[in-house]
Amino acid sequence: MTIHKGEKNGTRGDRAPHLLRSPALLAAFAVPLLCLAAYAARLPLPIPRFLAPSAKYHEPGSTMSAILRDSSDRFGTVRVLSDAPPSLEDVIAAKDHYASTGMPVSLERSGQRLTSQTIAAYSLRISGDGSPSALTLLLDAASATGSVLARVDGRTAFAADAAPIDRRVRLPIAGYGSETVVTVEAGGATPDSGLTVISPDFGEPRILMASDRQDARSVIEALFPVRKIPYDELLQVGLYGYELLVLDGPVLARLDGGAAAAIAEYVGRGAGSLLVVVDSSDIGKPGDCPSIEELLPVELSPRSLSRLPDVAMAVAIDVSGSMYGDKLSLAKAVGLELVGNLKPSDVAGLVLFDEEARWLYPPAPVSDLDARRSLAPLRAGGGTRLYPALVECIAALEASDLPEKRIVIVSDGITAPADFDALAARAFRSGIAISAMAVGAEYDKALLTRIAAGSGGRFYRVKDATEVPSLIIEDRKSVSRTIFAAEKTGVVDIAGEAAGSVYGMARLGPKPDAVAFFSSEAGDPLFATRREGTRSTLVFASDVYGNYDKEFLERPGTLSVIAAVLGGLFSERPPSATVTETADGLSLSIDADYLLSPRVALADSGGRIVFESRFIEVGPGMFHAALGRPRPGRYTALVEDRGRTIARFPLYMNGTAGAAPSDSAAAAQAYRTPFWILPRGGAPWLVAFFTLSLCITLMLRLKR
Known part of the structure; x- marks a missing residue:
């Protein structure tokens, strides 16, 4: 046998078999191959979460779903800090996020205490027949010792020497549609800061009218209850609390993008109808506000250029x-x-x-x-x-x-x-x-x-x-601006019969699908409507105060048609409902066996939809929806079914309730932040394969 220079007898021939007989080296050869197999199978590569960065979120008023959606492309642990304990929905969202992205979610308390501890939670039972609502307060366990004194808007509504055994205080709340403040003093402690609830008044105005004529009374106000506001308050009063919006003599060019967009969405989602009163040429010209113009049953230009x-x-x-x-x-x-x-x-x-x-x-x-x-x-x-x-x-x-x-x-x-x-x-x-x-x-x-x-x-x-x-x-x-002709014009009804006269009327062109209940003798629409989704848009091409059309508006036939058309827009059937606020936030339960697949949308006072979800059917004709934890303030909950709003309820988010429902408490207690980060995609496995292969190659060369 020839012995090469630098080698001992037998070392060259015995090295390879010796290496192959080593279990450790065989395992080392197998690991890169396993990495390739994991890459081919698209398996996640487990990484301890403490080796990866984390991102902290503390945004009061934001929903867990929104936070996780914003962090869906981040690598590492998502730390969500909340002033309230995590809800069942929060836990479910955290688990879904981990299942879809492989990134753990840590649910943590911010350490800030809620502003009121006396009232741990409340529920408000709303009757659909307009009778007073029933408010049930759940007292905090630490506060439910000794006497209890509850006041509603400063008036004593409940007094007892000892708190009820179940810690529940029940109070009647009259349905005035306004905000009611409830305060509770328990165990001799200082009264809490107060709880605000709203019991709806189903007899309150369903019409919101934006107008610069605050002191004048219109024919619409003579026929129906109306809330009248100046235009600069249009995005401050809660547009979604009404079934009909009336724009009285608007200047379309002055409707900023926010107001126009809010009105278009309000009509488009079936939350309400729109009536525009064109009582002068000040409304503007075509193109001043396209989002509103495309809703109307008329064109702002006349049917013929001869009128321009x-x-x-x-x-x-x-x-x-x-x-x-x-x-x-x-x-x-x-x-x-x-x-x-x-x-x-x-x-x-x-x-x-x-x-x-x-x-x-x-x-x-x-x-x-x-x-x-x-x-x-x-x-x-x-x-x-x-x-x-x-x-x-x-x-x-x-x-x-x-x-x-x-x-x-x-x-x-x-x-x-x-x-x-x-x-x-x-x-x-x-x-x-x-x-x-x-x-x-x-x-x-x-x-x-x-x-x-x-x-x-x-x-x-x-x-x-x-x-x-x-x-x-x-x-x-x-x-050209819209033409408003201040001259006597004969009016006919939908059947072509004479219906009096007006002395001032806008010359507008009807759209193909418009229905004119009253028109000029020449065919210009005076009172016209068209369907827009599940709602209607209407135009009245004169004033609604009798300045140009007193004779026309005083006709019984005119009033009956206007009342019938506008009254037909109010088709909502308010069901019985229960509004609840806990540490989880607001929730709404309704009893309505005529609903097919209801949804809920939460609108703020600025006319913006801030939350949407489906109702869950919890029993025959019984539906429940969790609304999350919006920022404190007033909201309107829209109950929608088959593309139309069928009921609406005013709500108030206090953000002071500290009691969590039993299912949320159990879910939060059982939740553990996952230890492993499981990044999706095969790139980590390829990196591991090449890294391990390089290490094994170097190790073998060092053993030679």
């Missing part, structure tokens, strides 16, 4: 080489559209431009415009200079004394540079709005949008040049 104020309009069409299509046909079609739709007293002109601008139809009354005459062939265009064409149009319209002035540009906006911002500012100062219609596959959107925005016009993206003529007419409608 006179307008001076100039249309500038780009015929340069960068434009495509038959420019001659487009120019003639635009001319015919102007003649066919504008009033004879309107002024219109059509200018063509490339490197130069030239009037095809000089500005003149539409009655003098000959759009049917043959047009000379257009010469092939070269470059594009939009600026001179706009200067021509603005100068022509500045010379006009008509009340409304409009320029429409039909171009791709690819033009020689110029000071278009100054030109748009000049047009704006002169009361001329410039709208831009972008045509072609490539166009300068930035320039055309800047011109339109700077002058108060609109920007349109036109995919087909054949759309241009009709869009010009639609744009003409959008420039």
